[in-house]
Amino acid sequence: MLTDYLPLVVIIVFSVILAFLVVALGHLFGPKRPSEKKSMPYESGMVPYGPGQRRMTVRYYLIAVLFILFDIEVVFFLPWAVAFRDLGLPGFLLMVAFVVVLEVAHLYAWKKGALEWE
Amino acid sequence: MTLSDFLTLLPAIVLLAWGVIMLVVDLFLPTNRKGITPLLSGIGAAAGLGVNFALTGYSQTGFNGMVVLDGFASFTNTLLLISSLFAIMLSYDYMRRMNIERSECCALMLISTAGMMIMVQAYDLIVLFLALELFSIPLYVMSGLVRGKISSEEAALKYFLLGAFSSAFLLYGVAFLYGATMHTNLAGIVSAIQGGAVQTVFLMLGVALLLVGLAFKLAVVPFHSWAPDVYQGAPTPVTGWMSVSVKIAALAALLRVFVIAFPSVAAQISPVLGVLAALTMIVGNVLALVQTDIKRLLAYSSIASAGYLLMAFVPYGQGEVASDSIAAGLFYMIGYLFASFAAWAVVAAVEKEDGKGLQIADYAGLARRHPWLAVAMMIAMVSYIGVPPTLGFWGKFYLFRTALEGGLVWLALIGLLTSLFSAYYYLRVVVVMFMQPGETEARREVWVNLLAVVSAGATLLLAFIPWQLLDLASTAFLRFP
Numbered sequence: 177m178l179t180d181y182l183p184l185v186v187i188i189v190f191s192v193i194l195a196f197l198v199v200a201l202g203h204l205f206g207p208k209r210p211s212e213k214k215s216m217p218y219e220s221g222m223v224p225y226g227p228g229q230r231r232m233t234v235r236y237y238l239i240a241v242l243f244i245l246f247d248i249e250v251v252f253f254l255p256w257a258v259a260f261r262d263l264g265l266p267g268f269l270l271m272v273a274f275v276v277v278l279e280v281a282h283l284y285a286w287k288k289g290a291l292e293w294e
Numbered sequence: 295m296t297l298s299d300f301l302t303l304l305p306a307i308v309l310l311a312w313g314v315i316m317l318v319v320d321l322f323l324p325t326n327r328k329g330i331t332p333l334l335s336g337i338g339a340a341a342g343l344g345v346n347f348a349l350t351g352y353s354q355t356g357f358n359g360m361v362v363l364d365g366f367a368s369f370t371n372t373l374l375l376i377s378s379l380f381a382i383m384l385s386y387d388y389m390r391r392m393n394i395e396r397s398e399c400c401a402l403m404l405i406s407t408a409g410m411m412i413m414v415q416a417y418d419l420i421v422l423f424l425a426l427e428l429f430s431i432p433l434y435v436m437s438g439l440v441r442g443k444i445s446s447e448e449a450a451l452k453y454f455l456l457g458a459f460s461s462a463f464l465l466y467g468v469a470f471l472y473g474a475t476m477h478t479n480l481a482g483i484v485s486a487i488q489g490g491a492v493q494t495v496f497l498m499l500g501v502a503l504l505l506v507g508l509a510f511k512l513a514v515v516p517f518h519s520w521a522p523d524v525y526q527g528a529p530t531p532v533t534g535w536m537s538v539s540v541k542i543a544a545l546a547a548l549l550r551v552f553v554i555a556f557p558s559v560a561a562q563i564s565p566v567l568g569v570l571a572a573l574t575m576i577v578g579n580v581l582a583l584v585q586t587d588i589k590r591l592l593a594y595s596s597i598a599s600a601g602y603l604l605m606a607f608v609p610y611g612q613g614e615v616a617s618d619s620i621a622a623g624l625f626y627m628i629g630y631l632f633a634s635f636a637a638w639a640v641v642a643a644v645e646k647e648d649g650k651g652l653q654i655a656d657y658a659g660l661a662r663r664h665p666w667l668a669v670a671m672m673i674a675m676v677s678y679i680g681v682p683p684t685l686g687f688w689g690k691f692y693l694f695r696t697a698l699e700g701g702l703v704w705l706a707l708i709g710l711l712t713s714l715f716s717a718y719y720y721l722r723v724v725v726v727m728f729m730q731p732g733e734t735e736a737r738r739e740v741w742v743n744l745l746a747v748v749s750a751g752a753t754l755l756l757a758f759i760p761w762q763l764l765d766l767a768s769t770a771f772l773r774f775p
Contacts, residue, residue: 280314287321 238290245285249278302356302363305346305371306411312338313404320397328395332386335400339382339407343375359481360418367415369624369770370546373631374414374539378407380635380745381535387739388531388642394440402432403535410543414550419468419478419504422547426464426511429543430457433536437528443649449527456510456520464507470500483555501556501563511544512600514570515577522581525593530645533589534638537596538631545603545627549620553610560611568608568705574601575712583719588641588652591719592634595678598716599630605693605709609700619696621768626693628763629677629685632753637674639746640667643736651734654723658732666743667736668727670750675720677753680713685753688760 217224256263256271285291300307316335323330350368355361382400389395409428416422434457438450472478474496475486486492506517513521525533556563578598585591606623609615644660644667645651661668677686690713697706737743756763 277314280318284317284321 235293238285242285242290245278245281249275298354299356301349301352302354302361303412303415304349305342305375306408306415308345309338309342309404309408309411312341313401313408316397316401316404320401323397328397329386329390331397332382332389332400335404336379336382338404339375339379342407343372343379346371346375355417359479360421361412361415362417363415365770366546366550367411369767370414370542370627371411373542373627374407374410377535377539377542377631377635378403380631380749381531381539383741383745384534384635384639384642385529385531386741387737388529388645388742391647391737391739392440392529393647394529396439399436399439399529399532402436406432406436407539410539413543414546416547416550417480419471419480419483419551422551423461423465423468426547427461429540430461430511433457433532433540436532437524437536439529439532443527445523445527446529447527449524452520452527453524460507460510460517462507463503463510467500467503467505467507470496470503472500474500480551480555487555487558498559498562501552501559502566504551505548505563505566508544508548509570511540512548512604513541513597514600514604515574515597518574518577518597518600521597522590522593525596526587526589530589530638530642533593534635534642537592537638538634541596541600541603542627542631545600545607545623549607549610549623552607553616553620557611564608564611567604567610568702571601571604571608572705572708574598574604575708576601579712579716579719582716585719586653586655588654588657588723591654591723592637592641595716595720596634598712599626599678601712602626602690602693602709603630605697605702605705608697608702608705612700615696615700617768617771619693619700620771621764622689622692622696624767624770625760625764626689628756628767629689629753632749632756633674633677633684633686634749636670636746636749636753637678639742639749640671640674640736643667643739643742643746644734654726657723657727657734658730659727660732660734660736661728663734664736667746670746671727672724673750673753675724679717679720681717683754683757685757685760688757688764692764 213219252274253271256267260267312335316331316338319334320328320331346368349363350365350372352368353364356363381403385399385403389399406429409425409430409432413422413425413429416425434450434454437453438446440446468478471483474493475483477483477486487497510517510520525537528536552563575598578594578596578601582591582594582598585594603623603626606619606626609619641652643664644657650656657671660671673684677684680686680690682688690709694706694709697703697709
């Protein structure tokens with residue numbers, strides 16, 4: 177049974193060796209002419225500003241929690257929608273129960289002011 | 295999916311629904327009327343208790359064998375519901391006085407109790423894990439209920455991190471068990487083990503990790519280090535409730551899983567359980583000796599109690615002895631529940647708004663000013679030690695007897711010696727209350743005082759009908775499928 181995993185082990189070992197090899201070769205033989213542009217973290221991306229470990233306002237945390245709340249809703253809704261006809265009335269009623277609980281959470285967040293930024 | 299599936303979980307469903315309703319009710323209550331939610335929550339818990347009594351005697355599985363309702367579940371559900379009812383009584387005045395009157399507390403308590411009840415009824419390891427999270431997450435929130443108090447925040451964070459850690463252990467164990475047996479359902483695991491096509495290494499790893507995950511929740515040494523800090527930092531009613539309910543739920547789940555699915559590894563696991571129980575009794579009692587804070591003292595005492603409870607499950611693979619010893623364990627839980635709530639009610643009554651009044655020295659002279667409370671505390675302490683005529687005595691008596699029947703003389707001896715040892719610090723509280731001069735003031739709040747008297751009275755009076763209670767506990771176990 178464990179022999180099934182042999183290709184996986186080969187890939188892992190091979191990719192580690194390859195990664196080291198590529199970096200090492202580039203380091204040994206590549207020309208080194210640094211400029212200001214080249215030394216930036218993203219040479220062709222956004223220009224970074226400020227320190228990398230800035231503190232975030234805690235409000236983002238609430239947004240993240242609410243995002244998860246509705247994300248889970250979608251995760252549950254999608255398979256239900258696919259199997260809607262097969263599940264019939266019991267499936268529908270269970271989904272209603274789920275939505276009621278979800279909406280209670282939404283209502284709670286709303287009344288407690290989690291949706292207001294200021 | 296039929297209606298009888300829902301019947302299997304009806305007590306938990308009642309509590310969950312009521313908890314959700316409580317959250318909504320709270321949103322539309324004006325700030326000066328928040329006191330009504332504990333009363334409403336109490337009605338919900340009482341309704342759950344009623345449903346639970348109505349369902350006692352039923353024996354069925356539901357949701358494709360994922361949950362089960364049997365005598366064992368009904369018995370532990372009753373204890374859990376009584377515990378949450380007591381905790382709501384305890385928090386009614388306390389929360390207002392400490393200015394943390396948030397109705398979330400009672401709603402979370404109901405939801406968490408529902409999680410514990412589902413955990414006791416779980417017949418599938420995934421349901422077990424889900425229920426564990428359902429009762430743990432509200433607990434993390436409730437330990438941090440006193441926002442702005444450093445110790446409470448510390449308690450919440452510590453509990454959350456270590457709780458998440460222990461959940462990971464448990465889940466890893468479930469994964470190994472699935473790898474070994476290709477089932478998460480207990481019935482499936484049993485048939486796979488009997489079929490013989492099981493990888494023993496994975497099975498043992500899974501069983502061990504499962505044990506570690508649940509031992510964290512039980513605060514068994516060496517997985518106990520979070521307990522004193524969390525118990526000290528959390529609001530007193532939450533602490534009292536947590537120290538009782540979590541232990542009942544985690545032990546019941548441990549018991550159900552191990553007795554049903556893993557009697558085949560009892561030869562390897564029983565010595566481990568024995569050492570854990572012995573360590574827990576010794577460490578809990580020794581560290582309690584040097585505590586000056588009453589909440590920490592009770593925390594270590596609850597760790598020691600986890601050791602005594604664990605003792606009941608050491609001979610779980612020995613057939614006849616197993617059912618006796620598990621009945622003794624369930625019996626010990628009854629005594630532990632009543633004694634604990636008597637003690638915690640007194641602590642809540644003596645505690646001051648500014649967080650003072652929690653040192654043992656602060657109890658000086660309580661007997662003169664508030665004889666009822668002092669006597670209640672004394673009964674609780676005496677029951678913890680295991681002195682007749684209290685429930686604690688019978689609990690320890692049955693536990694040690696079944697340990698001897700199971701051939702565990704050394705464990706019974708350790709239990710006996712640590713109990714003797716524990717008398718010193720329990721009686722010190724009694725001495726301070728009755729013999730040292732002082733002017734300790736306690737609250738004259740109806741519910742807290744009533745709870746102290748009722749629990750202490752139950753600890754004392756139920757000790758006169760130990761055989762009936764033991765019968766109840768053993769029939770509860772015999773109906774186990």
